[in-house]
Amino acid sequence: MALTISKIAELANVSRGTVDRVIHNRPNVSKKAKDRVLKIIDELGYTPNLAAKALVSKNKGLLFSVVMAPDFNPFVSDVKKGVENAYNEYKSFGVEVDIEVINTLNAEEQLKILDKLERQGVRGIAIVPIACDLIVQRINQLIEKGIDVVTFNSDIKGTNRLCFVGQDNEKAGKVAFELMENIVPKDSKVGVIISSLNLECHQNRLTGFVAKLSASKSGLKTVAINENQDKDELSYDLVMSFCKNNPDLKGIYVTGGGVTGVGNALKECNMHNKVKVISHDIVAPVIKLMKEGIIKFTIGQDPYTQGAQPVKILFDYIFKKIPPEKEVFYTGVDIRTLESL
């Protein structure tokens, strides 16, 4: 049986109260008593009993919150599943988890949510932060007030967040290239459509893709690398011009949304049987095109884990006082074909 506070107290010839004070670094303990207790703990190794802890702290239920942005919508349900699951695991410890989904990409709205959460007394926040200085400042403010923050899906620079949980986008881009390389002939021409060069995650996917391309002996060439802002109309126009200028095009890599436009343009040019598409995420428009045989592979980012992991990290840190092992937790690069959707 593990060491308990009572036993330590007995061994150190003090009361349980004193041991408690030492363990929690509370004031009003003589150096002598403190040393004796610490020595015993050091030698025998004390691990607090979580069940007992939970029983006591149950009254002041720990509140966590998961804050999602709307452009994140495709995954919301999978992320929620992850959160739910983690919540079920921890609710016996008196943890409450609330989920907030905002409807705009407006930083103001996210700030309002954070204000509300602070008022409600959250102890931990898992957030998909909107990239802007206001949010950075607000997050740091919350952290100073003792609220712990984990970012997920998109990271944000300049905050003291505990850690980040999300995909290694560069790696994902590399994998995308490997897939492409495997499914088109040597020396093929491929087009690349990037969501936005201003978004770091898409940047990184491109970087990975291009890095592998440069190092590859496959002779693949990119005919163009263009932004589509996740928009179908832009994708459509881009692919139309790809096809017009390159009748021998063999592949297209799409880092973000707007695949439907890609598919439509290919069909219109009657190139849909010749051009193979690789995309990201497992969302309805992608699934549709996979069924049509146009998208051959899509790369998922394990939204379930993106929901579950941050909650677990907050729980470990706040309740068990175990800090996260790393600062960045990568979720898998989840390759899918039609059959494995």
Add this chain to the structure above:
Amino acid sequence: MALTISKIAELANVSRGTVDRVIHNRPNVSKKAKDRVLKIIDELGYTPNLAAKALVSKNKGLLFSVVMAPDFNPFVSDVKKGVENAYNEYKSFGVEVDIEVINTLNAEEQLKILDKLERQGVRGIAIVPIACDLIVQRINQLIEKGIDVVTFNSDIKGTNRLCFVGQDNEKAGKVAFELMENIVPKDSKVGVIISSLNLECHQNRLTGFVAKLSASKSGLKTVAINENQDKDELSYDLVMSFCKNNPDLKGIYVTGGGVTGVGNALKECNMHNKVKVISHDIVAPVIKLMKEGIIKFTIGQDPYTQGAQPVKILFDYIFKKIPPEKEVFYTGVDIRTLESL
């Protein structure tokens, strides 16, 4: 705050003891009292507090055991990680988890382990069962004695096990075909090497592969489907003959072990740049051949989850009294390329 036994007792005008008796279906409760208590529980919904439960039952620590077979070796460390992780999640509830790895494929040895575990008083067993009647009978015996059993990795027919956790092998075979279809030209010839036609999981992989092949418009043809008993020597001989008889061979699908022999034969025939190999699992010989560019894809089966999930299921069932949602839990069909290993 949730409903507690004391509150129920108060509401029903009985003592906590009586409520406890009702909840646990213990004898010595008058019908009247029982009905009153049940009515309240029914109306207000009682969920026992796990922390409190754990605190009390801590003395008689629940023992679980995970029993692995040796041919399962490649994954042992990942499975262990999953088990460890689940254990860490539950140890605060007084659960102990022990891991047993046997060294032979001998049913006798597995039986001995089961005997030992029974003597030690296990309450739950997660097992990779050796397929034989003796084991079936023994498992059913254990179940009758109140020990709950979950199979993982390989299922076994004829037992009352709670459920099975493992890969959907037929689906994996289908995915393997999709991959093959994507990386070799239309109308290509491909070879298939199956571990053993007597092993259900490899059977199923083959079934999936062939099913997709029949339905496919890609025109792929199998030049041969042969067993290699996971042996490199046999693989070598098979591939040598594949190559000799089919200089235009484009792909090989290997359902099990023995990939090194495949690679050696291809190199010997100088076909390693022309023939693309697809394999299963993420093990050292596979990784080596992926680095050499011979294996293009390998399909993992998420051993981590195969370790974690059974422990979670046993915990939910035995401690929380929540039966598993399904009888079969499929772990992912985890497609990997070199970069995503």
Add this chain to the structure above:
DNA sequence: TTGTAGGCGTTATCAA
């Protein structure tokens, strides 16, 4: 058939 008391390990409060 029913009720009561004690204890699991921790924390918080009050008294010494």
Add this chain to the structure above:
DNA sequence: TTGATAACGCCTACAA
């Protein structure tokens, strides 16, 4: 600076 005590919710044993 310390120690004692009650409380969290549940279970077991024993008393009524």
